[in-house]
Each structure stands twice: as C-alpha cells, then as structure tokens.
Amino acid sequence: MATAWLVMAVGDDRSHGGNDGYDDDPARHYSWDSTVPNSERPAVGDVIALWDKKSLLGVSVIEDIETGRAEKDRYTCPLPGCGKADFKPRKKKRPVYRCNECYGEFDVPNARREEVTTFRTRHATAWVDMAGALPGSVLRQLCDKPSQHSIRAMRWERLQTALAGVGVTASVTIAEQARRTITGGHRERVVRARVGQAEFRARLLERHGPVCAFTGPAPATVLEAAHLYSYAANGAHHDDGGLLLRRDVHRLFDLGHIAVDPATQALDVLPALAAYPAYAALHGTAPAVPLQRSRAWLEAHWAQHRSH
Ligand SMILES: [Zn+2]
Known part of the structure; x- marks a missing residue:
C-alpha cells in the first residue's frame, strides 16, 4: 500500500499557531513546519492530495522536500x-479567547518566539488538477483515522478507488505513472538530482544558448534544466545528463508524453496529445540540438515510459 497525505491548502487550520510566511501554490509547493502534527512523516515519492476543506483541489507526487530553520511566534x-x-x-x-483545554478565558495569549523546522515540498511535475472531484466529507472518510490535523494520512489505493468511482480515471493514471517514476528505485536520485539545480541550468544555458533541445530557440526565462541521470544506472552528475527544455515540454517529457525514439532519433509524441496542434506537430521531427551524447539517457527514458 502506498502512502498518501491529505493536506489542507487553505482554511482555519492553517492559521493555527500563526502560520505567517507560507507561500503555497497548490500546484507546485506545500509548506508546513515542525509545530504541525505529522510534520516529519511525508516523504519523497508519497502521494500528496490537496484540499481546501470543501473539496479536493488536486493530486501529485512529492519530488523533493526542502527543510530549513525559522523563528516563529507561538501563542499559548x-x-x-x-x-x-x-x-x-x-x-x-468577550474575552476574545476561550481555551479548549482548561476553559479559561482571556484577551491576550502568551507569545513566545521559538525556532522551528520548516518543510516545503516540490510536486509540480506530477500535479493533476482535480478541482471539486471529491467533496470534503468523502476525503475525511478516506483518512486512516478521524483527525483535525492539516496533514492526514491515507492510503493512495483507497483514494484511487474513490476517484475512479467518480470517473476521473485518466487523471489517476497520470498520477500513478508519475508515482512509479519517482518511487521506482529513483527515490534517492531524484533528491540528489535537484541539488545545484540553478548552477546546472546556468551551465547548460552557457553551453547551448537559449534553445529548447526539442523545440528550438526560446527565451531563457522559460527554459528549465531537465535531468536525465535519474534514468541512468548510476547517479553520477554529468553535463550530457541534462537537457534545456521549455517548461511545458519538460513536464511532458518527465511524464513520458514526449520522448526520443531510439530507432529514429526523432521526437515521439503520445497520441493523447494529438488534440493539441503545437505538440502534435513535434511528432516525428528531429530535436533542435544534437543529442548523440545524451543517447544512453534518452534510451533509458524511452525504456521506462514506452516499453510496456
Ligand atoms: Zn488553557
């Protein structure tokens, strides 16, 4: 059984303890700190389901968790x-507050500054928008046990079944593919690959100029460094193990919807993208830059996404 985390993106629970400074973009990040129950438990490769207390927002897979230290005012x-x-x-x-523990009433809580550990996921790659697919009442029942916490444990298999029951099977398949890609023995490599992302991207830009490897020249601001060495047998860092890709192309590549056919060295675009002319037009074309030196990595990517 795979672990999933139901996390509260907005709502009353998020103000508990004064969560100043959270910068959540539900499709990309989720942030919390060590004052939240279950704070240490979410891990890379786990499914993350965001909701807003009324209904589901979307589902993804945790690619990375950044930790840090911060000072926080806690009120008691x-x-x-x-x-x-x-x-x-x-x-x-009045008074403004009534304590649920001792039933005392007061206007001014004690304030204490303390150091906390902060956590922030990265989960943009596998994000699937499922806004409103399941109501909050169903999500609560899917949790392992009743809880008011902003991070609640559930089984991914149970969530999949519930989503299939309301007909969002295609989205579930995308999320499950992404989960297998991230957890299928690549857990540690994904984390390592993200270290030094900015430097890696800068080196690729210097070497190739502002060119998307699949689609051609593009403004540097929309180009990302796609890591290929998560597909390699060893995790050694190597410049040929990276491609500059336009942000949307990068995401489709990570999901295997766009790949390089080892037999022809041409781009292969899944029929699922046929409805989108800009992507469909890439099918069968040659990449915009020579990719011979990245061949082994691209073959591993192909093997993972197209050989079954
Ligand atoms: Zn009290």
Missing part, C-alpha cells in the same frame, strides 16, 4: 499551569 494559553495552544478567536463574545 496564559492561565497558570495550562500553556496549551488550543484556542481560536471568538467572533462576538
């Missing part, structure tokens, strides 16, 4: 012997 109950953080401001009644 000021009553003698309590010190818990279980209270929210009341809309009408």
